[in-house]
Amino acid sequence: MDDVTSFKIDHNKLLRGVYVSRKDPVGSETVTTFDIRMKEPNREPVMDTATMHTLEHLMAVYIRGGSSGWAGRMLYIGPMGCRTGMYLIAKGSLESGDILHMLIECFKYILNFKGPVPYTDLSECGNALDHNLFFAQYESRKFLNEVLLDIRPENLKYPD
Numbered sequence: 001m002d003d004v005t006s007f008k009i010d011h012n013k014l015l016r017g018v019y020v021s022r023k024d025p026v027g028s029e030t031v032t033t034f035d036i037r038m039k040e041p042n043r044e045p046v047m048d049t050a051t052m053h054t055l056e057h058l059m060a061v062y063i064r065g066g067s068s069g070w071a072g073r074m075l076y077i078g079p080m081g082c083r084t085g086m087y088l089i090a091k092g093s094l095e096s097g098d099i100l101h102m103l104i105e106c107f108k109y110i111l112n113f114k115g116p117v118p119y120t121d122l123s124e125c126g127n128a129l130d131h132n133l134f135f136a137q138y139e140s141r142k143f144l145n146e147v148l149l150d151i152r153p154e155n156l157k158y159p160d
């Protein structure tokens, strides 16, 4: 099996934060995968699927919208299977600091969002009833206040 960088980091040491998970060449370009880690792995409760689903919708709306500045550069936004965070994949060879301001604005947007959750018609979403705006806002507030607004070097670089 190929080495997968994100499985090789020591999850026992991993804190919440904004990490570069990997950089991959695609043709003549590079794409950067970010690990937006909102929960300490195996050391605190994970988010439930409805919370993550709402985060996915609202992050996509904000980041792909005009005001984020990343509309054409963010290729993918989605939940981690372990439910401790989100993956973002962006065009370019980037560092955590490059998306930090955008992420802060994104979580503020979610925090202040007045429902209903966008794109939750049955024609638009694969599990339209499985959303939880209340807890998506709870988790956004917690991540903002406890991590993003007081970010430290250890929240921006994977542990050695």
Ligand SMILES: [Zn+2]
Binding pocket: 053, 057, 124, 125, 126, 127, 128
């Ligand atoms: Zn959906």
